[in-house]
Amino acid sequence: MSHFFDVFIESYPYFLQGLKITLYLSAASLLIAFVIGLFFAILKISNIKVLGWIADAYIWVIRGTPLIVQIFVLYYGITEIILIDKFWAGAIGLAIHSGAYIAEIIRGSIQSIDKGQMEAGRSLGMTKLQTMRRIILPQAFRRAIPSLGNQFIIGIKDSSLVSFIGAQELFGVSSSLGSNSFDFLTFYSVAAVYYLFIVLILTAIVNRIEKKLARSD
Amino acid sequence: MSKKEMVRVEQLNKSFGKLHVLKDVDLTVDESNVVVLIGASGSGKSTLLRCINFLEMKDDGKIFLEGEQVDKDTHNLNEIRQRVGMVFQHFNLFPHKTVLENVIEAPLMVKKMPKNQAIEEGKALLDKVGLGDKYDVYPSTLSGGQKQRVAIARSLAMKPEVMLFDEPTSALDPELVGEVLATMKELADEGMTMVVVTHEMGFAREVGDWVVYMHDGRIVEYGNPDELFERPKEQRTKEFLSSIL
Numbered sequence: 001m002s003h004f005f006d007v008f009i010e011s012y013p014y015f016l017q018g019l020k021i022t023l024y025l026s027a028a029s030l031l032i033a034f035v036i037g038l039f040f041a042i043l044k045i046s047n048i049k050v051l052g053w054i055a056d057a058y059i060w061v062i063r064g065t066p067l068i069v070q071i072f073v074l075y076y077g078i079t080e081i082i083l084i085d086k087f088w089a090g091a092i093g094l095a096i097h098s099g100a101y102i103a104e105i106i107r108g109s110i111q112s113i114d115k116g117q118m119e120a121g122r123s124l125g126m127t128k129l130q131t132m133r134r135i136i137l138p139q140a141f142r143r144a145i146p147s148l149g150n151q152f153i154i155g156i157k158d159s160s161l162v163s164f165i166g167a168q169e170l171f172g173v174s175s176s177l178g179s180n181s182f183d184f185l186t187f188y189s190v191a192a193v194y195y196l197f198i199v200l201i202l203t204a205i206v207n208r209i210e211k212k213l214a215r216s217d
Numbered sequence: 218m219s220k221k222e223m224v225r226v227e228q229l230n231k232s233f234g235k236l237h238v239l240k241d242v243d244l245t246v247d248e249s250n251v252v253v254l255i256g257a258s259g260s261g262k263s264t265l266l267r268c269i270n271f272l273e274m275k276d277d278g279k280i281f282l283e284g285e286q287v288d289k290d291t292h293n294l295n296e297i298r299q300r301v302g303m304v305f306q307h308f309n310l311f312p313h314k315t316v317l318e319n320v321i322e323a324p325l326m327v328k329k330m331p332k333n334q335a336i337e338e339g340k341a342l343l344d345k346v347g348l349g350d351k352y353d354v355y356p357s358t359l360s361g362g363q364k365q366r367v368a369i370a371r372s373l374a375m376k377p378e379v380m381l382f383d384e385p386t387s388a389l390d391p392e393l394v395g396e397v398l399a400t401m402k403e404l405a406d407e408g409m410t411m412v413v414v415t416h417e418m419g420f421a422r423e424v425g426d427w428v429v430y431m432h433d434g435r436i437v438e439y440g441n442p443d444e445l446f447e448r449p450k451e452q453r454t455k456e457f458l459s460s461i462l
């Protein structure tokens with residue numbers, strides 16, 4: 001155990017660097033994923049069949065294939081066409097992945113809003129778009145917060161897979177340190193502590209937001 | 218004395234799939250009149266109201282507003298809906314907005330009214346429906362009767378020419394019905410043109426100028442309240458009235 005703490009303390013400059021990349025990677029990918037998710041959620045609830053099919057196809061492919069395969073296909077696919085660094089290839093791969101799940105979360109929460117809300121907005125002369133933006137989406141997002149928070153936590157943990165295309169985030173750092181010293185167990189355990197720490201903080205933030213919104217309801 | 222005609226519906230037909238819900242419906246509502254629609258559940262009362270403000274699209278027939286024929290091909294329906302207010306059975310208030318925000322939302326978004334003016338007018342309307350002390354609370358803290366009065370104020374904020382009420386008191390506890398009907402009566406006394414689906418016979422007699430009985434998608438009988446309630450001509454009207462009284 002004291003060995004673990006020694007390693008934890010000695011290696012912290014490397015891990016902080018990895019932590020930084022994990023956080024950037026997660027933040028960038030989840031932000032993009034949110035936009036993608038909202039976009040495909042709206043395609044799915046639009047009354048235009050073709051758009052719904054496009055969204056269905058995207059969600060089907062993403063849910064039907066492993067994330068690691070998606071990251072590799074995207075990485076080798078994109079780098080065929082343009083030069084892109086590992087960070088952004090990874091971030092986009094993660095975003096496309098989480099986007100499918102976020103699309104389903106947002107679609108579900110939009111459809112869970114009573115249809116009387118849309119009718120009330122329309123009966124006042126508001127357009128469909130205005131009612132969506134001002135009335136439906138704010139309520140849908142509130143309702144989606146627990147699931148979105150959960151999806152964000154999954155996204156942070158999934159970012160470890162980007163190490164397989166060479167990103168030096170938390171997992172990448174621990175792999176490198178482990179293979180230098182052959183002390184894999186300790187370094188991976190240190191990585192686990194960092195992940196737990198991030199998830200702990202994110203969970204606390206989500207809980208706070210939920211409580212705050214519950215009060216105004 | 219002939220009054221100005223506010224709403225006229227001619228030979229209106231509407232089906233949902235195979236279900237023929239409105240059958241050759243004719244109805245005229247004159248300015249400042251209150252028309253009460255009665256009829257069994259499923260007879261098409263809500264669908265008729267919803268066709269009048271285009272929440273539902275008619276299949277066939279004509280709809281006139283102040284003498285002008287309106288249609289989805291020739292008119293911007295968002296503008297038409299501003300002129301026809303609607304109050305729902307389940308209030309449909311916006312739960313994430315305060316009472317005042319509920320009322321000023323459409324004037325701000327649709328009419329692009331300056332915020333100061335919207336707030337001033339919104340507060341005046343809430344005062345009028347007796348909710349002058351509730352501007353800043355959320356709808357969830359209100360009683361059903363208070364919610365419905367907010368919904369009425371929200372609708373009035375768009376200064377509609379006609380107000381449609383779809384069973385505005387059916388979802389209320391009995392002791393809260395009176396306050397909503399009183400607000401509606403006040404509105405009628407001020408000269409608002411109203412079409413009201415309700416089974417509150419007291420209201421229909423006191424406030425209604427006309428009562429329309431619908432059965433199975435058709436208007437079966439039409440008359441002033443005393444006539445229709447005391448001396449219904451049609452057998453089906455008699456049966457319906459005896460079933461609800």
Ligand SMILES: Nc1ncnc2c1ncn2[C@@H]1O[C@H](COP(=O)(O)OP(=O)(O)O)[C@@H](O)[C@H]1O
Pocket residue numbers: 233236238256257258259260261262263264265
């Ligand atoms: N959107 C809809 N889709 C299918 N059927 C509907 C729809 N709205 C109403 N109906 C049907 O049309 C008939 C008339 O309904 P409605 O106008 O709500 O009657 P009322 O308000 O008199 O109770 C009912 O049989 C109802 O089930």
Ligand SMILES: [Mg+2]
Pocket residue numbers: 262263264383384
């Ligand atoms: Mg009805």
